Amino acid sequence: GADLLLPSVLYGRHPHPGDVAVLDRAVREFPPKPDAPAATAWSHWHMISTLQRFAPPPPGATGTTGPGTAAGTSTGTGTGMTGTYAEPDAAWLENAPWQSFTHQLSVLAPLAVPAAPSAVQRAAADRTVDLARGFVRAVRRRDWLQAAGAGRWLAAIGGEPATLGLERGLDFVELMGGHDPRVTLHVRAARLMAEARAR
Incomplete structure (x- = not known):
């Protein structure tokens, strides 16, 4: 999950591109199903927000994907994300x-x-x-x-x-x-x- 980039988050360092690529691939290839447990949806949301923390989407890419859907397609940022993934219900x-x-x-x-x-x-x-x-x-x-x-x-x-x-x-x-x-x-x-x- 998002803890793959935890050292970079806690120490304020740029993550290794390989780690970013692995997390990005996990987000794109394993989106939660519509009936996934709330914890799974939140874990997916946090993975996306962590990726965007280090490589935010470019200007103009402000769309929001629906629940259970990975965000967007490649933007050239290295994360493959274009929008944000709406916060699940808490x-x-x-x-x-x-x-x-x-x-x-x-x-x-x-x-x-x-x-x-x-x-x-x-x-x-x-x-x-x-x-x-x-x-x-x-x-x-x-x-x-x-x-x-x-x-x-x-x-x-x-x-x-x-x-x-x-x-x-x-x-x-x-x-x-x-x-x-x-x-x-x-x-x-x-x-x-x-x-x-x-x-």
């Missing part, structure tokens, strides 16, 4: 129980990056206490991937309760679940974002 997150909310946000952890506003990001920012509660629950259940994803969101948006001890919690999650590279990825991304916010 209303289902607003009233989700905190347990389900944390689960869904952890699945969508790649969206937890700086300067990437979205309806999912706004939902996370509005429910930091629920996310913190979900983080603790995931740790207690030894669900290290869910804990790492929730921790990444908390680090990205800030505002978590001071009593949570997020930094030490992330250390523990990495210690216990670091054999899973996805856990390590989310934890290290969380640390980088927390450090950037502290500056």
Whole structure:
């Protein structure tokens, strides 16, 4: 997914053209089906927005594709994108129980990056206490991937309760679940974002 370009996003560097090409190909060849789960649609949207973050469409290419459709054809920018992919619906997150909310946000952890506003990001920012509660629950259940994803969101948006001890919690999650590279990825991304916010 979009985390292929995560080092470039977090360090503010130009991504390797080969990485951009791989992500672009994934977007064009594997668009979500019309009945795809909301998380799949959001993942696809974020892949497109990440590509456009590094190679925005040229002037005049402002069309919007419909749900379940990859954006456009080649523009010469290297991304193969011409328009934007409309944000999927996120209303289902607003009233989700905190347990389900944390689960869904952890699945969508790649969206937890700086300067990437979205309806999912706004939902996370509005429910930091629920996310913190979900983080603790995931740790207690030894669900290290869910804990790492929730921790990444908390680090990205800030505002978590001071009593949570997020930094030490992330250390523990990495210690216990670091054999899973996805856990390590989310934890290290969380640390980088927390450090950037502290500056």
